[in-house]
Amino acid sequence: MSQPTDNLDRTELFINRELSWLAFNRRVLEQGLRASLPPLERLKFLAIFSSNLDEFFMIRVAGLMQQAAAGVTSKDPSGLSPKEQLDAVAAAAHELVRQHTQAVNALLEELRTHGLTVLKRSEWKLEQREFLRDFFDHEMLPILTPMAVQELQPCPLLPGLQLHVAITLDGQEAKRLLVIPVPPVFIRYMTVPSREGTLLVAVEDIIADNAARLCPNSIISSIDVFRLTRDADVSVQEDEAGDLLESVEQAVQDRRRRAVVRAEVNAGASETLTRWLTATYALAEQDIYTIDGRLNGGSLWEIAGRSGYDALRLPDWPPQPPRDLAGYDSLWEAIADHDVLLCHPYESFEPVVRLLQQAAQDPCVLAVKQTLYRTSGDSPIIDALEKAAENGKEVTVLVELKARFDEARNVTWARRLEDAGCHVIYGVVGLKTHAKALLIVRRESGRIRRYVHLATGNYNDKTARLYSDIGLFTCDSQLAQDVATFFNLLTGFSEGTAMEKLTIAPISLRRKVIDLIDREIAASSPDRPGLIIAKTNALEDKKICQAFYRASQAGVRVRLNVRGVCCLRPGVKGVSDRIEVVSILDRFLEHARIYYFSNGGHPEVYLSSADLMGRNLDKRFETLFPIHDARLKKRLADMLDTYFQDTVQSWRLRADGTYEPAKPAGKKAVSAQTMLYEQAVAAQRKTRMNSARFKPIKSQKS
């Protein structure tokens, strides 16, 4: 219940979501400018910046444009109409893109000094030119489709996100335009033979170099490159921009399907091209981005990920064996003994895979149930599930196909599972399964025991090395029953939703979080003020923001660790004085969701698969689960504290919506992720020291 004294709906209390996201991407850009990072690490961030921005335009900006086209004028919680948001976004984005291009250009220059060179066309030597001509003739020419776009009615559909080479030709009356889509089958930066160092050539340059041969008998006035960004597919829109689309009529949506939301062109592109783009795709001036460098920064990943050049990267941090499994030969035994916490990527994800592999072969295992969202295609997890089904276990897999843009890949392995005998559920109508849960039913010495794994991150052994996530293994009977109920709900086996420990979105997760905040308020007193520490990837839900405001007003200290979008405004007098927000961007993508409540001296810690975003809490299956083991609670509480001690990779949100980078200020520069990794290494060292003693196997008689 909101306090009657203060109006917590005021627009000045909320930061616009899209602008907050751009501020996040700015922090990504800043990582790309951080001189203390090796060059290829910086390049990674610059690549991520671009691909992030691509998605942002395809989904969020597209959604805003749909609203504007539909004549929607309603304002977001921060008081901006769709048009106002589009304008603000454009202003910020243009500036960011300008800075990004500069950064990329500078970094590519720097890489030259390390023997990694992306050649400009003007730098091609004869032998390279000949090599590339040969390549063009044999590999490229046969599959190029140059189009005289002005003459084709209707205009052919040029795919989004793909590079296109545009040749402007002099004509009798007016200039003519020839557009050549760059086939995506080619990698962006091709290696050319060199005597020393690596020489790379951009694929569009190869086409440009051979342009004359594509249009003989014509005078080429300009060769340019452009890239279109289109409105994303409906199913993705439904999930990621559903909040925007709610108010847009279906008819409008259909008309605008795949509409172009952004066009990028190189600086100095011909007027013919820009005029044609503007006219054909009904673009406003602010929708056209002029890049004074290479387009599609996302493809810089190809360079950043090149093998070799390890000197230009940070040293690898191999995941350590999890400390909770120290001393145990058998995973089953360890989990039955005590709850096991896995903190990735500091600790290895391998035990999760291993447990599944063992379950597949273990004759005592009766059933395996798992949710799979964004798993890797060649995943050992899928292999294990296949094997389990082949070995006669009852395997139920909930596959989320709407995982962004991996749809095609997802379908093949889902079929594989089905063929092996798994009971595959392709999601639930209207809801995206974002929860990460695993249930194994095993018969041991006559009794049934259930092993549960709940996590904040996906069952993806690859991302488990790049994202920071937390997983819990437990045999707790009540939690196992709740997880069983959860799977029964997803498979349609049961309609019952009564759960005691597990909380599920879309049923009651938001309510539970708000109840926990309210409880903290009630338990808070001047002598012992309450404390809430919440780590999440995004905080956007209005009701939860308001609950945090109420907590601050009631004297509760609220420490928020929000990596990305944060619509809550800290430091507003009388509203959020006691709220601080930090964001950590470091080598691993912060992904875990942890919630801590001091609860009047009986602290409670929860992990969750959910970010605090309105639509996620209403349109996705998510989990929120408590950690009961006191030892693990302490470990998580300490971890939360560690993030606030970061003085290098953290940013603090100001009341005006901008972020201030942390300053070491006399203290030693401390990075939270480094501390956490060092802790994992130290724990492993200690284990090795302890296991130098022999452990006798005693008789079972008690």
Added chain:
Amino acid sequence: MTQTETQETPPVEPLAAIDIGTNSIRLLIGQLMPDGGIEILEKAHRTVRLGQDSFRRGRLEPETMQAAVSILREFKRTIDLYKVNHVWTVATSALREARNADVFCDRVLSATGLGVDIIDAPQEGRLAVMAVRAALNDKPPSLGTHTLICEVGGGGTMLTALDHGQIEAAHNLGLGSIRLREALGAGELSGESANELIQNEINATMASLEGLISLKSIRTFFIIGSDARFAAARAGKKLPNPKFSTLSRKAFDKLVDAIRPLSLEQVMAKYGVSYNDAETLSAALMIYQTLLHETSAANVIVASVTMRDGLLLELARRCRHQDDPWFGREVIQSATAIAEKYKVNLPHARRVAACAVRLFDELAKEHRLGQRYRTLLEAAALLHEVGTFVASRAYHKHSYYLIANSEIYGLNHHEVQIVAAVARYHRHSAPKPTHLEYISLPQESRVIVNKLASILRLAKALDISDVRKAEQLTFKLTQDKLTVFVPGLADISLRKRLLESRNDMFEHVFGMELDFEGI
């Protein structure tokens, strides 16, 4: 069969209970741990509107049956996954009132192998009480004096009155949340009007409790069921015992008043409940409220247990060959009440009963019947002379009729038939193929009746004038002879009677000679 005294830990047993109710079919799978506790493994429920069919048309429609069978198939698959050997499938009011219940049960049996047990309302109540008792585990709140346990189901409201933890009376009120809505066509009315109609019906039905259960004297009021749990979640205070919550009268009234004017859709929106839950909510809460106000209880206690928990407990007992310590007492209490009703010479009946059970115990290895049958015998002994209420000539036949048509709390219909038959055969003719009441029993039951009736005859013949003397009886049992050492055998008439009984049923049934000697 009593549990053999061994030092081995009993194995863990998976158990499953299925409840085919008015609105849904519910599954509960648990495992019985060595310490006797039951760990719940799976809980599931699916909506199937059997009650709607039964209450509206008196029969189950093909589509509904089909849906139910397919759900049961799925449940059975999961039961098989856990390799459960002990499954109990029960059905309640929806099947009790369906003319074609048999057809449905047959279909279920052939499709899934599950045998459906259509239980009566008192049995439902008993299982619920069992579940509440187990949840209380001797901790507060206690089943103290003047306690009422109530569950509003789709088809009826089960009321069980207890005193000092023991069941005193049970009644099934014909007020069910689904039945009410169906009967009153409430589906077509607005929230306010529908609920008004329902309240009127509730008030009218309350009168039928007169003389059966004294609500005014009730001081502790337990309610169970999903609607009860809803009230606890919305307005209840949790008690130290995690499965229990309490609501004051005021809190309960406030909740009901808030729901009364709402339509189903409004209830769904306001409380975030599904359509199924919303359907039963207002009617059920109004019934609880009306009852609460009739009692002297200051508040209502909600127990988060279900009849299914009771089913598992009962299954667990059977697994471990244990007997319900309360069962015997409740049956005897009920039988005694009936005996009193028919003005039986209770002291005499009790003496015969005491003797009968002593004989039963002594002959345990011979008859090999479980403890439950001891109770049936005791009940039969208490009731064997009720027929004298009608006439003294051939009173044993009147006894049969009266007992067979009575409700003995704790016994199912079949067991009541056995008690009636045992009482019938305590004198005169032994069972004959022409006796319909005997021949209509399954063979297994006929064997039981033979054994119990023989014992009852002997007990009656011994007709000791003093109950204490029954305890003085001693026995010597060899392979083919039972010698009873009777005090006061000097009495001529006693000796004559006893000698006559020798050629009676006993020797035929037990295949052993009977002899008497004085003490």
